[in-house]
Amino acid sequence: MIALRLLLLLALLLAGVDGAWNQRQIRKKIHQLRQVQNFKSFYSRLAFPRGPGRYVPPVEGYLTQPLDHFNRRNNDTYRQRYWINEEFWKRPDGPVFLYIGGESSESEFSVLSGEHVELAQTHHALLVSLEHRYYGTSINPDGLTLDAIKFLSSQQALADLASFHLFISQKYNLTPKNAWICFGGSYPGSLSAWFRLKFPHLVYAAVASSAPVRAELDFTDYNKVVAQSLSDPVIGGSAKCLDRVRESFQEVNSMLHPGNTSKLEKDFSSCSPLHAPEDYAEFVSNLADIFMGAVQYNMESPGSDVRKICENMVAAESAYEGLRTVNKMYMEFIGLKCVENSYEKSLADIKNTSISLVGVGERQWYYQTCTEFGYYQTCEDSSCPFSPLMTLKSQLDLCTEIFQIPPDSVRQSVKFTNEFYGADHPKSSRIIFVNGDIDPWHALSVLKNQSRSEIAIFINGTAHCANMNPSRTSDPPSLQKAREEIADKIREWLQSASMME
Structure with missing residues (x-):
C-alpha cells in the first residue's frame, strides 16, 4: 500500500515537469527533481530494510499558530503543516532531529530521505519537520495579499519553530535528555543557525548548509563565483568557456542597444516581441539564468551541468552560436516551445495573490528579499560575464511596484537583518x-571557524546544499569526507549532551 501511494506521488511530481516553464523557474524544476530523487532514495531503503520491524509511514499534521507571535492582541491564526517520523526513534531518551522548511512546499520526504535521515538512523532520533509559514499549505486563503503578507518574516518563522518545539515536547513528553539538533539548507540553513543563535535553550546544535547568513543588497559576488566556476576545470569549466560566455553576451548587448531585436527573438525562440527597455533586461536575465542555475545546481539535473554547457559553448563556431545551442538545449530539457521574455508577464506573475499549495513560492520569496535580505544578483560589476542590463535599480523597482516598499526601506531592512543576526x-x-566552493551562495556564508564549536566545512567541487542529499557511492571524495566530518561532530555533540544531564 505504501509503495502504491508513493508511486502515485512520483507520477504527480513528474507530471508537473513539462509545464509552461521559463528560465526563471529553475528553482521549481530543481525542487521537483529533488522530490523525485528523495523518492528513489527512500524506496531503495524501503525495498532493502536495514533493521527489523514493519515500516510505519510518517505522520502529517497541522499546528495552529499565531499569525503574529509578537502581538498577543492579534488573535488571528493559521495552520502550519508538519511531519513526524518515529521509525528510528529510541524511546524515551533518543534525540530529536528537526528539518526546517523554507521557500517552497514540503512533503513527507522531509523526514524520509536525506543526510539528516541517515544520521537519525545512526543515532536513533525522532525526525520532525516544519513547513515554513506562507509556503505550501501553511498559509491562509488571503495570505498573499498586501495586508496579510506582512506577517511573513524570518523572525516569525523562528517563533513558529519555538512553538513547534513546545508542541512536540508535550506530545512525546520530552525532557532535557532529548537533545534537539536542527538541519536546514539555503535560507532554511540560515534559519537553522539562527534558531540555535536565538533559542540556545531549545536547540542543542545546528547544521547550516549553504546558508547565506549575511544579507546583501547588491549581491555582485554571486556572479563573480559563477564566472570562477565557469572557468574551473574541476567541474568541466575552462578559461575559454568563460571567454565565450562573455563574448556571447557582449554580442547580444550590441544587438539590443540599437533595438535590433527581431533576430534575437527568432534565434532564441522568444514567445513575444521584445519591447525596450524592460523586456531587454528580462531577456538577458533569462539567458544568464541558464548559466547561473547550472553553476548553483551543478550535476543535480541534466540541465544543470557546467561541463556539458561549456562543451557546447567551446565547440560552437562562434560565441553567439554557442549561446543559441545552450539555450536550445535548456529549452529541450525543460520542455519549452518558446521562452517568455515579457516583463509585464513576469510582473503579473509576482503580483498574483492566488495560492499555490506546491512548489516554490515566488511572490512570498520576493517579498522576503524586499523586507529582509536583498540578495539581488546584479551584473553591473566588470567581473560579471553577462549583461549590465541586470541592474540593482530594476530589482528595487519591483519592490516598489509590487509591494509598495521604497528602495531606502529595502536598504534599511538589509542592515537590520545583519544587525539582528550578526x-x-x-x-x-x-x-x-x-558550503561548496562551486555554490555562488557561499560568498554570504561562514567560511572559517568562528570558535572551537562554531565550525566551517568547505567542500571542493560541490554546489548548493550538496551534502544534504542522500549519500551515493558516486559522491566525490571531498563530499564523502565532509559528510564524515559532519557525522563525527554530531556524534561528539550528542555525547556531550548526554553527559550534561
Whole structure:
C-alpha cells in the first residue's frame, strides 16, 4: 500500500515537469527533481530494510499558530503543516532531529530521505519537520495579499519553530535528555543557525548548509563565483568557456542597444516581441539564468551541468552560436516551445495573490528579499560575464511596484537583518556551516571557524546544499569526507549532551 501511494506521488511530481516553464523557474524544476530523487532514495531503503520491524509511514499534521507571535492582541491564526517520523526513534531518551522548511512546499520526504535521515538512523532520533509559514499549505486563503503578507518574516518563522518545539515536547513528553539538533539548507540553513543563535535553550546544535547568513543588497559576488566556476576545470569549466560566455553576451548587448531585436527573438525562440527597455533586461536575465542555475545546481539535473554547457559553448563556431545551442538545449530539457521574455508577464506573475499549495513560492520569496535580505544578483560589476542590463535599480523597482516598499526601506531592512543576526560573524556555539566552493551562495556564508564549536566545512567541487542529499557511492571524495566530518561532530555533540544531564 505504501509503495502504491508513493508511486502515485512520483507520477504527480513528474507530471508537473513539462509545464509552461521559463528560465526563471529553475528553482521549481530543481525542487521537483529533488522530490523525485528523495523518492528513489527512500524506496531503495524501503525495498532493502536495514533493521527489523514493519515500516510505519510518517505522520502529517497541522499546528495552529499565531499569525503574529509578537502581538498577543492579534488573535488571528493559521495552520502550519508538519511531519513526524518515529521509525528510528529510541524511546524515551533518543534525540530529536528537526528539518526546517523554507521557500517552497514540503512533503513527507522531509523526514524520509536525506543526510539528516541517515544520521537519525545512526543515532536513533525522532525526525520532525516544519513547513515554513506562507509556503505550501501553511498559509491562509488571503495570505498573499498586501495586508496579510506582512506577517511573513524570518523572525516569525523562528517563533513558529519555538512553538513547534513546545508542541512536540508535550506530545512525546520530552525532557532535557532529548537533545534537539536542527538541519536546514539555503535560507532554511540560515534559519537553522539562527534558531540555535536565538533559542540556545531549545536547540542543542545546528547544521547550516549553504546558508547565506549575511544579507546583501547588491549581491555582485554571486556572479563573480559563477564566472570562477565557469572557468574551473574541476567541474568541466575552462578559461575559454568563460571567454565565450562573455563574448556571447557582449554580442547580444550590441544587438539590443540599437533595438535590433527581431533576430534575437527568432534565434532564441522568444514567445513575444521584445519591447525596450524592460523586456531587454528580462531577456538577458533569462539567458544568464541558464548559466547561473547550472553553476548553483551543478550535476543535480541534466540541465544543470557546467561541463556539458561549456562543451557546447567551446565547440560552437562562434560565441553567439554557442549561446543559441545552450539555450536550445535548456529549452529541450525543460520542455519549452518558446521562452517568455515579457516583463509585464513576469510582473503579473509576482503580483498574483492566488495560492499555490506546491512548489516554490515566488511572490512570498520576493517579498522576503524586499523586507529582509536583498540578495539581488546584479551584473553591473566588470567581473560579471553577462549583461549590465541586470541592474540593482530594476530589482528595487519591483519592490516598489509590487509591494509598495521604497528602495531606502529595502536598504534599511538589509542592515537590520545583519544587525539582528550578526551577519557572517554570529556569536554562537555548536553550529556547523557547510558550503561548496562551486555554490555562488557561499560568498554570504561562514567560511572559517568562528570558535572551537562554531565550525566551517568547505567542500571542493560541490554546489548548493550538496551534502544534504542522500549519500551515493558516486559522491566525490571531498563530499564523502565532509559528510564524515559532519557525522563525527554530531556524534561528539550528542555525547556531550548526554553527559550534561
